Amino acid sequence: MRAAFVTKFGPPEVLQVREFPARDPAEGEVRIRTKAIGLNFADVMGRLGVYPGIPDPPFIPGIELSGVIDAVGQSVTSVKEGDRVFGFSPQGACAEQVCVSSDFVRPIPVMMSFEEGAAFGVTSFSAFHGLRTLANIQRGEKLLLHAAAGGVGTAALQLCREWGVEVFATASTKEKLEVAKNLGASHLVNYTSEDFVEAVRTKTHGYGIDVVMDSVGGRIFKRGWNLLAPMGRYVLYGFASVTGPRTLNKLKALRELISVPLIHPPSLVSRNRSLMGFNLYFLSHKTEYFRNMAEELFELYRKGALKPVMGATFPFERIAEAHAFLQSRRSIGKVVLVID
Numbered sequence: 001m002r003a004a005f006v007t008k009f010g011p012p013e014v015l016q017v018r019e020f021p022a023r024d025p026a027e028g029e030v031r032i033r034t035k036a037i038g039l040n041f042a043d044v045m046g047r048l049g050v051y052p053g054i055p056d057p058p059f060i061p062g063i064e065l066s067g068v069i070d071a072v073g074q075s076v077t078s079v080k081e082g083d084r085v086f087g088f089s090p091q092g093a094c095a096e097q098v099c100v101s102s103d104f105v106r107p108i109p110v111m112m113s114f115e116e117g118a119a120f121g122v123t124s125f126s127a128f129h130g131l132r133t134l135a136n137i138q139r140g141e142k143l144l145l146h147a148a149a150g151g152v153g154t155a156a157l158q159l160c161r162e163w164g165v166e167v168f169a170t171a172s173t174k175e176k177l178e179v180a181k182n183l184g185a186s187h188l189v190n191y192t193s194e195d196f197v198e199a200v201r202t203k204t205h206g207y208g209i210d211v212v213m214d215s216v217g218g219r220i221f222k223r224g225w226n227l228l229a230p231m232g233r234y235v236l237y238g239f240a241s242v243t244g245p246r247t248l249n250k251l252k253a254l255r256e257l258i259s260v261p262l263i264h265p266p267s268l269v270s271r272n273r274s275l276m277g278f279n280l281y282f283l284s285h286k287t288e289y290f291r292n293m294a295e296e297l298f299e300l301y302r303k304g305a306l307k308p309v310m311g312a313t314f315p316f317e318r319i320a321e322a323h324a325f326l327q328s329r330r331s332i333g334k335v336v337l338v339i340d
């Protein structure tokens with residue numbers, strides 16, 4: 001079979017597709033014949049060597065995929081050979097056959113395509129986990145959503161439309177903001193030309209914001225943090241700002257990181273603010289939580305309320321191009337690799 005490798009940490013060209021032997025599933029695992037692989041910004045960070053827990057190169061990257069189960073290990077009862085599924089893997093998804101714990105695999109709805117299956121999990125789980133489980137967002141509340149037209153952003157917008165949340169969407173281009181508007185965002189801010197703090201203050205008549213979903217981190221943190229209204233919740237779940245257009249810009253990364261203020265816990269009390277963070281990568285042991293979440297999200301998919309926004313698909317062998325595209329900030333929605 002073919003598998004993609006991160007041959008060393010660096011720009012997209014360090015990715016190479018090579019022949020690699022497939023293996024049989026161990027006890028508790030299934031083997032998936034891969035049809036599509038969802039690309040995540042975490043893959044970019046992993047390739048650059050700045051993702052926590054990333055192995056030393058060479059390694060097979062990729063954390064989510066869809067396909068058909070073609071072999072089942074001992075003691076697996078939840079799925080069977082021939083099932084159309086999506087699955088998660090702590091690295092290793094960028095291959096034509098992938099062995100993964102059956103705990104991390106779920107059948108996908110009949111009408112869901114493999115491309116959608118590969119685009120659905122991380123985006124919608126992240127949006128749901130941040131907005132519902134952590135922030136407990138309520139109908140009528142105001143959300144500031146950064147990177148609103150990205151994979152997670154477009155899933156978050158659809159959940160907010162369903163839940164009646166008023167969204168202030170930020171993105172770097174007019175085209176992206178148009179997508180955010182079509183997915184229900186009430187207010188649009190192009191943060192390359194407008195000050196998002198001023199825009200929010202003006203549009204809310206000084207009230208501020210109830211919840212911030214921030215996957216960009218760095219210097220925007222402080223500004224968003226100060227926008228929180230009493231009972232405001234700040235959900236931090238990514239650091240896209242530390243990356244450069246192709247590689248890691250170490251100086252910029254350092255500048256972004258040191259511009260994040262230190263939070264003094266007693267100040268949370270007196271100002272009624274909460275700071276929360278998450279990384280799904282380190283929550284994989286919460287299998288029942290994710291199973292229940294998947295059911296709820298699939299239900300929204302079936303009723304047409306939540307559908308992955310497919311930004312671009314690339315053939316598997318063009319993985320380096322797909323990475324470059326996602327890192328370039330030009331992508332809208334989800335970038336997916338497909339295998340014939």
Ligand SMILES: NC(=O)c1ccc[n+]([C@@H]2O[C@H](COP(=O)([O-])OP(=O)(O)OC[C@H]3O[C@@H](n4cnc5c(N)ncnc54)[C@H](OP(=O)(O)O)[C@@H]3O)[C@@H](O)[C@H]2O)c1
Nearest residue numbers: 040041147150151152171172215237238240241278279280
């Ligand atoms: N903690 C978790 O468990 C978890 C899970 C999933 C995703 N995430 C994080 O959530 C974010 C979204 O993930 P995604 O896979 O859906 O990616 P994405 O949003 O489709 O793409 C990343 C977006 O981040 C914005 N961005 C801001 N500064 C950037 C920079 N310096 N370089 C590149 N992009 C920059 C860009 O949108 P604009 O140009 O419009 O600003 C870009 O399109 C990522 O930061 C990711 O690491 C975290």
